[in-house]
Amino acid sequence: MGRRQTTVAINRLWSSQFLHQIKELVHLSGESERKRNRETERMVSQVIDSMREKAEIYVGETECQKRAIRLLEEFSIPRGLLPLDNIVEIGLVPSEGFIWLRQKKKKDHYFEQIGRSVSFAAEVTAFIEPRRMKKVTGVKAKELLLWIGVSEMLVDDSNSGNIQFRTHTGISRSFPVSAFKMVSQVMDSMREKAEIYVGETECQKRAIQLLDEFNIPRGLLPLDNIVEIGLVPSEGFIWLRQKKKKDHYFEQIGRSVSFAAEVTAFIEPHRMRKVTGVKAKEMLLWIGVSEMLVDNSNSGNIQFKTHTGISRSFPVSAFRADIYVGEIECQKKANQLLDEFGIPRGLLPLDNIVEIGVVRSEGFIWLRQKKKKDHYFEQISRSVSFAAEITAFIEPQRMKKVTGVKAKELLLWIGVSEMLVDNSISGNVQFKTHTGISRSFPVSAFKMVSQMIDSIREKAEIYVEETECEKRAILLLDEFNIPRGLLPLENIVVEIGLVRSEGFIWRRQKKKKDHYFEQIGRSVSFAAEITAYIEPRRMKKVNWCEGQGAPSLDWGLRYVGGAVKFREHPV
Numbered sequence: 001m002g003r004r005q006t007t008v009a010i011n012r013l014w015s016s017q018f019l020h021q022i023k024e025l026v027h028l029s030g031e032s033e034r035k036r037n038r039e040t041e042r043m044v045s046q047v048i049d050s051m052r053e054k055a056e057i058y059v060g061e062t063e064c065q066k067r068a069i070r071l072l073e074e075f076s077i078p079r080g081l082l083p084l085d086n087i088v089e090i091g092l093v094p095s096e097g098f099i100w101l102r103q104k105k106k107k108d109h110y111f112e113q114i115g116r117s118v119s120f121a122a123e124v125t126a127f128i129e130p131r132r133m134k135k136v137t138g139v140k141a142k143e144l145l146l147w148i149g150v151s152e153m154l155v156d157d158s159n160s161g162n163i164q165f166r167t168h169t170g171i172s173r174s175f176p177v178s179a180f181k182m183v184s185q186v187m188d189s190m191r192e193k194a195e196i197y198v199g200e201t202e203c204q205k206r207a208i209q210l211l212d213e214f215n216i217p218r219g220l221l222p223l224d225n226i227v228e229i230g231l232v233p234s235e236g237f238i239w240l241r242q243k244k245k246k247d248h249y250f251e252q253i254g255r256s257v258s259f260a261a262e263v264t265a266f267i268e269p270h271r272m273r274k275v276t277g278v279k280a281k282e283m284l285l286w287i288g289v290s291e292m293l294v295d296n297s298n299s300g301n302i303q304f305k306t307h308t309g310i311s312r313s314f315p316v317s318a319f320r321a322d323i324y325v326g327e328i329e330c331q332k333k334a335n336q337l338l339d340e341f342g343i344p345r346g347l348l349p350l351d352n353i354v355e356i357g358v359v360r361s362e363g364f365i366w367l368r369q370k371k372k373k374d375h376y377f378e379q380i381s382r383s384v385s386f387a388a389e390i391t392a393f394i395e396p397q398r399m400k401k402v403t404g405v406k407a408k409e410l411l412l413w414i415g416v417s418e419m420l421v422d423n424s425i426s427g428n429v430q431f432k433t434h435t436g437i438s439r440s441f442p443v444s445a446f447k448m449v450s451q452m453i454d455s456i457r458e459k460a461e462i463y464v465e466e467t468e469c470e471k472r473a474i475l476l477l478d479e480f481n482i483p484r485g486l487l488p489l490e491n492i493v494v495e496i497g498l499v500r501s502e503g504f505i506w507r508r509q510k511k512k513k514d515h516y517f518e519q520i521g522r523s524v525s526f527a528a529e530i531t532a533y534i535e536p537r538r539m540k541k542v543n544w545c546e547g548q549g550a551p552s553l554d555w556g557l558r559y560v561g562g563a564v565k566f567r568e569h570p571v
Helices: 003-054 061-074 183-193 200-213 327-340 449-459 466-479
Strands: 056-059 087-093 098-103 107-111 116-129 132-143 146-155 162-167 172-176 195-198 226-232 237-242 246-250 255-268 271-282 285-294 301-306 311-315 322-325 353-359 364-369 373-377 382-395 398-409 412-421 428-433 438-442 461-464 493-499 504-509 513-517 522-535 538-547 555-560 563-568
Touching: 003 087, 003 098, 003 116, 056 061, 061 087, 061 098, 132 162, 183 226, 195 200, 200 226, 200 237, 200 398, 271 301, 322 327, 327 353, 327 364, 398 428, 449 493, 449 504, 461 466, 466 493, 466 504
Parallel strands: none
Antiparallel strands: 056 087, 087 098, 098 116, 107 116, 116 132, 132 146, 146 162, 162 172, 195 226, 226 237, 237 255, 246 255, 255 271, 271 285, 285 301, 301 311, 322 353, 353 364, 364 382, 373 382, 382 398, 398 412, 412 428, 428 438, 461 493, 493 504, 504 522, 513 522, 522 538, 538 555, 555 563
């Protein structure tokens, strides 16, 4: 073997021996650390047990959480410094200032605003005094890749408003006290100077106004679950309280975002900063979002910044509402939306809308009308009032959390909260109100005439052109023993359809026609589209014939004993 080969072989042997030694050291170090941890845990348990006789002891999660908050407030220590949602026992020895906390299990917590992880053992002990916790056990902070035991936490009483962490190794770090305040503490401290809005409907409106005012896309925040909004105009501070935490998936950017039950931020034009309560999922990790910045340049992006320094940009359009204006454009869009989600077109007023907004990421829609509109649904004999502004969350065959819609029940107007289209054989639309009242009616009662005609065209006999339609109308009326003069036939009919298997007919005119029957002294208005079910001597479920002075706009006709009887459509 040559000299060079020998050197290489020795080096390899040395390297393998060296690596083996390193592995042995790491293994021994790990074993040593685990042994040390077990010994520490045993000693902590012994200390707690020795203190039990002279301690005030509290057990149970709810009771412990209350007591922990009172203790921290009593000693001027931020509530957010310790985990409060997992404690099952607290002990306090007032004569010595000694406290312990027992959790169900060890807990690792990430403090978003300082970008640090802190580990709390199943048993934590400390000596507590005003603005200070010393001789702490069971708490470790992550510094680079190492977990280092925290020995002391000291709240600075000066203007700096910092809290200092000291470790057993001599390392010390300072962070703002505000980073450890619980969101509820921050909100409570701001209440006196805040404008506060409560209730889902009021909060939804105010949230939309705020986002519009500061040029922030409406789709950026959840709007369907808010029960309280607070705004401190002098500081630009806002908070949102939801019924519960909400995880939302933004389809257009393929990202999940989690909104806590309490969200706070400082808001300014095109920007929300110092955000709390919002996390975005990056790969498999939930990372706290600290800022959302809407780019005002041509790029049209919105930038999310996190406490860890990660930043992501997405098109503003992914969070923005599609807005349509003008009566014709709005009517088209409303029809498309209702069709897309399997909701009858006739369920909403479509002839008075001047603006429609759709936030697809949230399924949130709004409709603006020229003015409030009261509408009478003939086939169900119910009046419904539509406010100038209507909002809802739309999903297949359902509109929920509706605002601006009221139905008349006896003499009272009751707010409608949900409209649900039954997909079963019954084919009903269910209306739910805020008071818990629920009513179901046939889907057909809300279909527009044009929808009914289009849905049945394939199995119909259809006749077009005025002359052909006039002939066919006469033949039909004669066939079913109905007087020819009952319907106007002169020069206006452009289409007649008949589905014999169902006895369903329709008739399309060039335009609406008002006709005065002289011998009975009555005016009847015939819409451009009329439908009915025809049978010998009878036309039932007639749409749309409007009779002057009639209690209902929908009529049933029956030719009996040489007389024509008109009656209301049965409910």
